[in-house]
Amino acid sequence: MSTPVRFGPELRRLRQEAGLTLTEFSAALNYDKGHLSKVERGERSASPDLARRCDAFLGANGELQQLAVRPVNDSAAAETPTPPSIWLVGRRAVLAAGSGALIDLGLKLGDQALSPVGLLLSSFRAQFDQLRKLGQSTAPKAVLPLLETQTRTVAGLAADAPSATRAPAILLASRFAEFTGWMAQEAGDGSAALGWTDQAVELARAGGDPHLGSYALVRRALITLYNEDGADTIALARQAQGSELPPRIRGLAAQREAQGHALVGNERDCLRSLERARELLARDTTSSGSEPVIGTTHVSDPAAMTTGWCLHDLGRPKAAAEILDRECRRLPLYALRTRARYGFRRSLAHAASGEVEHACSIASELLGVMPAVPSATVNSDLRRLARELTRFRSSRAVRDLQPALARVLAPVHD
Secondary structure: OOHHHHHHHHHHHHHHHOOOOHHHHHHHHOOOHHHHHHHHOOOOOOOHHHHHHHHHHHOOOOHHHHHOOOOOOOOOOOOOOOOOOOOOOOHHHHHHHHHHHHHHHOOOOOOOOOOHHHHHHHHHHHHHHHHHHHOOOOOHHHHHHHHHHHHHHHHHHHHHOOHHHHHHHHHHHHHHHHHHHHHHHHOOOHHHHHHHHHHHHHHHHHOOOOOHHHHHHHHHHHHHHHOOOHHHHHHHHHHOOOOOOOHHHHHHHHHHHHHHHHHOOOHHHHHHHHHHHHHHHHOOOHHHOOOOOOOOOOOOOHHHHHHHHHHHHOOOHHHHHHHHHHHHOOOOOOOHHHHHHHHHHHHHHHHHOOOHHHHHHHHHHHHOOOOOOOOOOHHHHHHHHHHHHHHHOOOHHHHHHHHHHHHHHHHHHO
């Protein structure tokens, strides 16, 4: 039997068991009665969003989601990555790049006696923080060449460095490579993203850090998440939660596992994973150290923000909107990329709750910054928002938003 034929009768059965008329059910979901009637008769397929909300409202524990047709995701990720080559540069090139950077950054190290390599490492460490901040307000394709160059330069510095400073240089190069992978993913190049992440893992191991490889699993799980593959997201995230790993990596992995559970409609395991993430991240002390922090640095309460994210995927948009409203207000103003990522999810939650004008107001403000910080991953929620808003074509707010929405999404389809 085809999926629509199986989904429709099961939806009707569960609705009738709940004692709901089609009119009552459509009002509760903010969906057109005629559309739901066609879905129940097998004449229309249920979108993943509709399936999630029906599943949550009727307490089907993910069964309806498993019957729904999932559209093929067009985001990059599934290709086998070809790791980029990190060509090690000579000492002269490193010194030339480093001395200019020291002048540009205006580092004031006082009378502290540092070796030339130590001075360069301090410079590149400061540059890493600057590039990470720049990535919040600049197109990823603009930042990528800088990151690739700096990764190769620091790796070359490590190869040429005295043994005492070699490990710190290699570890810093691994952080550059990991962030380069994230920017490649934001640019829509999933193959390069995985390739740079693999390079980061190799560099980290060479520098004596065995844990970044586990975080690479969290990164891979993000790619499967955006491909709407809940099962693989859960499997990858669970591999990164070994007891020997630092609390931060385990906490970030638990969050990703929660997002995977939300995709398949397993609310109980989702909430359990979120609670585990909350406990682990509360034990994290890396943010007070000197090393670059793994994962987001702009979300003050990652577990709370992820809870809002998950509640939408669990078919509970009103609860999601309440949390996302609160947490988005806490984001730094300069973190445009992060504000767009969670802001469009917030807009999506309000639209799904029937608060169309408010959803359009949120989206309108964010669409204005998208040309500055284009994002292949954020565009996945933007496309979902566009589909959600098609149900409210008669709304003036929706009609007014459509041109700006189309302009931002148009490059994705070129």
